[in-house]
Amino acid sequence: xxxxxxxxxxxxxxxxxxxxxxxxxxxxxxxxxxxxxxxxxxxxxxxxxxxxxxxxxxxxxxxxxxxxxxxxxxxxxxxxxxxxxxxxxxxxxxxxxxxxxxxxxxxxxxxxxxxxxxxxxxxxxxxxxxxxxxxxxxxxxxxxxxxxxxxxxxxxxxxxxxxxxxxxxxxxxxxxxxxxxxxxxxxxxxxxxxxxxxxxxxxxxxxxxxxxxxxxxxxxxxxxxxxxxxxxxxxxxxxxxxxxxxxxxxxxxxxxxxxxxxxxxxxxxxxxxxxxxxxxxxxxxxxxxxxxxxxxxxxxxxxxxxxxxxxxxxxxxxxxxxxxxxxxxxxxxxxxxxxxxxxxxxxxxxxxxxxxxxxxxxxxxxxxxxxxxxxxxxxxxxxxxxxxxxxxxxxxxxxxxxxxxxxx
Amino acid sequence: xxxxxxxxxxxxxxxxxxxxxxxxxxxxxxxxxxxxxxxxxxxxxxxxxxxxxxxxxxxxxxxxxxxxxxxxxxxxxxxxxxxxxxxxx
Numbered sequence: 001x002x003x004x005x006x007x008x009x010x011x012x013x014x015x016x017x018x019x020x021x022x023x024x025x026x027x028x029x030x031x032x033x034x035x036x037x038x039x040x041x042x043x044x045x046x047x048x049x050x051x052x053x054x055x056x057x058x059x060x061x062x063x064x065x066x067x068x069x070x071x072x073x074x075x076x077x078x079x080x081x082x083x084x085x086x087x088x089x090x091x092x093x094x095x096x097x098x099x100x101x102x103x104x105x106x107x108x109x110x111x112x113x114x115x116x117x118x119x120x121x122x123x124x125x126x127x128x129x130x131x132x133x134x135x136x137x138x139x140x141x142x143x144x145x146x147x148x149x150x151x152x153x154x155x156x157x158x159x160x161x162x163x164x165x166x167x168x169x170x171x172x173x174x175x176x177x178x179x180x181x182x183x184x185x186x187x188x189x190x191x192x193x194x195x196x197x198x199x200x201x202x203x204x205x206x207x208x209x210x211x212x213x214x215x216x217x218x219x220x221x222x223x224x225x226x227x228x229x230x231x232x233x234x235x236x237x238x239x240x241x242x243x244x245x246x247x248x249x250x251x252x253x254x255x256x257x258x259x260x261x262x263x264x265x266x267x268x269x270x271x272x273x274x275x276x277x278x279x280x281x282x283x284x285x286x287x288x289x290x291x292x293x294x295x296x297x298x299x300x301x302x303x304x305x306x307x308x309x310x311x312x313x314x315x316x317x318x319x320x321x322x323x324x325x326x327x328x329x330x331x332x333x334x335x336x337x338x339x340x341x342x343x344x345x346x347x348x349x350x351x352x353x354x355x356x357x358x359x360x361x362x363x364x365x366x367x368x369x370x371x372x373x374x375x376x377x378x379x380x381x382x383x384x385x386x387x388x389x390x391x392x393x394x395x396x397x398x399x400x401x402x403x404x405x406x407x408x
Numbered sequence: 409x410x411x412x413x414x415x416x417x418x419x420x421x422x423x424x425x426x427x428x429x430x431x432x433x434x435x436x437x438x439x440x441x442x443x444x445x446x447x448x449x450x451x452x453x454x455x456x457x458x459x460x461x462x463x464x465x466x467x468x469x470x471x472x473x474x475x476x477x478x479x480x481x482x483x484x485x486x487x488x489x490x491x492x493x494x495x496x497x
């Protein structure tokens with residue numbers, strides 16, 4: 001505040017400076033940065049108070065001498081003839097003002113299943129992108145449209161802060177929709193072959209038993225329930241929705257080949273540094289020249305220019321590092337081969353576990369071929385089996401009730 | 409008489425003496441900064457000594473490179489290397 005109003009640095013000399021200081025205090029004149037000097041004192045005072053201390057100085061018999069003028073009024077006065085300087089400053093603020101009317105950064109939070117690219121692409125279709133005017137963005141409408149486009153997103157918050165569009169989403173953590181109850185009659189059939197190890201039927205007629213070997217497509221539980229008379233003859237049938245827990249022992253194997261040679265990068269000590277400046281869609285790259293015949297690994301660390309918190313600007317700068325490298329091939333070491341085998345095996349196990357499969361036996365070995373290695377794995381698994389197959393329903397038939405003689 | 413009543417009231421009602429009696433209030437922050445409230449005026453100031461008049465006493469601060477950051481009617485802030493303080497009548 002003192003800078004904007006302007007203040008002075010004043011030297012004080014004379015017979016009784018303490019009296020002058022006390023007079024200032026009594027007259028509510030604010031003095032700060034009071035320093036003792038060999039010849040007297042120096043202090044700071046506001047421009048308006050300086051006009052009031054002249055009579056006090058006369059009264060105390062001290063002399064005042066201006067040592068410096070500071071603050072905005074003096075700065076403007078000193079630079080009053082520098083018109084282009086003023087134009088430059090005005091243009092700067094004008095550009096800032098114009099820039100502040102647009103969105104220059106879109107921040108997404110809370111999205112896991114829907115990637116940033118997916119959401120940004122969708123926003124792009126809604127005309128919300130880098131450089132969109134802020135007044136064209138209706139946050140409430142945007143929230144609604146995101147929710148309707150992605151039903152898995154439960155909650156959306158969109159707000160504009162500075163030149164930044166902040167979108168926070170909350171996704172539904174329960175995977176998939178609520179299963180709808182179906183009543184259509186069906187059979188349960190095996191989707192793959194194996195040996196039945198466990199079967200528990202809740203509804204339907206069991207067609208297999210524990211220990212049976214089934215093929216893919218075999219009927220496991222029938223949804224057609226025959227109605228028998230006393231002579232064990234089928235007189236009709238009823239259709240139900242077959243439901244059972246069935247576990248099947250199956251075997252599964254995989255083979256994956258690993259090349260004998262592995263390509264490695266060897267870095268030389270040659271490093272090139274450079275910078276890249278991007279403004280709107282224009283790029284300016286300054287990178288020291290290097291040999292075109294050699295290979296270079298280029299990494300870039302990009303930053304967006306920010307002015308005070310959320311005031312992002314359409315200017316990006318990057319630091320580029322290029323490291324020279326050459327490639328060579330070498331034979332894979334035994335420990336690397338073992339590690340790779342473990343990695344492949346673990347990935348397979350992970351994949352099976354995610355499907356709810358129990359691994360009973362697991363044998364993995366490496367076969368040495370002349371040109372490459374083969375990782376071969378054999379699993380014995382126990383997994384849930386049985387997929388629904390709708391029954392083409394015939395008219396339910398039932399034998400006339402012999403007791404009352406009714407005919408249907 | 410009035411002064412004695414004030415003292416009695418301050419002691420009886422346990423009121424702060426700096427408020428009721430205008431006693432000088434001195435707050436040190438380490439040995440490089442001191443804030444003095446309820447002082448009346450500046451008696452001596454140079455870079456080694458600052459002597460102030462309080463309501464009931466004088467106080468003198470010794471040190472090196474002493475300077476007054478700001479002062480007004482109520483409060484003064486002194487910074488520098490403070491070596492000691494002394495009260496006088």
